[in-house]
Amino acid sequence: MSRGTVIDLCYLVAAIGFIVALKGLSSPKHARRGNLLAAAGMALAIGVTFAHAGLAHVGLIVGAMAIGVAIGVPAARLVKMTAMPQMVAAFNGVGGGAAAVVSITEFIGTDAKTVATYKVLEVIFGVLVGSVSFSGSALAFVKLQELMPTRPITYPGQQAINGAVGLAILGFVLAILVTSSTALLWVLLALALALGVIFVLPIGGADVPVLISLLNSFTGLAVAASGFTLDSNVLVVAGTLVGASGMLLTRMMSVAMGRSLPNILFSAFGSVVTASGATEGVDGRSVRAGTAEDIGTLLAYSRNVVIVPGYGLAVAQAQHTAKELADALIARGVHVVYAIHPVAGRMPGHMNVLLAEANVPYEELKEMDEVNPEMPITDVALVVGANDTVNPAARNTPGSPIYGMPIINADQAEHIVFLKRSMRPGFAGIDNDLLYDPKTTMLFGDAKDTLQKLVSAVKKA
């Protein structure tokens, strides 16, 4: 067998590894093994690439990889669990950027006069989609990191600008197809970067996870396009796998939120209307704030308590304290479960991960559908740093941006206790009527502090 054949066979093995890995990642039992298998396939694919005949600049390659490892590993290891979503966005963005740069570099290296039109089209696709994924992910990172407002951002003439950018891109694509001009390709790259930004701007913070999944799928397709350009089977297989499974995953995520994908991507204008509707509810209404002692007593003498954790719990790193409170209550014979909304935290599964870290037994974690029928017989719904996931507007207010999203029916419990830092609205940026409900008691403060106070109050009660 020639060296080329052996290399291609190794790529095939790597591709099989990726497929089996994706299969494993979709079941809790085999997820970890799946990830390790994908990593092994990746190591094989990268290693065997160095065996290509006539590979030059090996020193430069190794140097660049060393830089990537030196930045990437500490960044991925040191980031807090709460910041995982934005890290996924960041690592997805650089992948899209790499795909765009690979496509454009390969194009520079070929003779523009003799290149076939379909080759140019592959390059254009790789540059366009890769760049959109790069700048879109970067903006998603900025939003999730709360370096800018997480609300949907709209401005006058938005649709006109979107249309103009879209038309300009279409024009440059045609021009590049005709002229095969590298200079025009750079302009297209700049326009695509702009498109990524204006595409993400109007998407609200709560929807960003779905957006990241979509951009992840885009990057896969950009990688597949680079694979066409480079005649590389493994790039086409792996990129297309991610592109296709990513589309499906994006759909599953939007279904979990009770929304359609077009609604998530293009509904920012609707939120402007409802924002004004929400503000009129705010004025003149008062909330009831309680003391830790009152609430501790209420909890200690309840039969059924449902803890509804949200992003505030994650930010305060309060998962251990939440478990402490649950244990104190269980020790008194109170029945305690955690109600996990599918998108509690910032991403599906985020909350399960945090609570598992605090050694909360699996049986105490209830999914939304399991816990909702029990809400009417629940004495206290203790909402820790959650807001949108218990907002009854999702059931009652057609036209609200979150209308139709399945929620945990905390409002049906006999008492509702909110542990919250302030009256600030949640991630979706809309007001929550439940805060003003007569059955509701607020305890303001950092989730960890207030939970700690509740633990001692329960122990004293």
Place this chain on the structure above:
Amino acid sequence: MTNGLLELFTIFVLSAFVGFEVISKVPSILHTPLMSGSNAIHGVILVGSIIVLGSAHTGAEEALGFIAVILATLNVVGGFVVTDRMLHMFRPRQSEPPAETRPEGEDGRA
């Protein structure tokens, strides 16, 4: 040449079907790890980046290839490390009696 294109296109179509079929009914707790895992897999663009830098002829190609390799490496290592940290929480034997067990608390609690 067009044969080569057809071959790649065949691979593309079949891979798309595999991608759709291979994941089905993912429980919502695995949505994020699955996204993160597939994010790592498209880091395979590192293979393309290495080939591009390894066959660069001009300074401009070298510079672009160099950037591509850095970006793609970030994608690969970041993607796998982040996914592994997420999945670390799904270790089996989580259902043993909780209280006294103190697992190695260094990873993931930073």
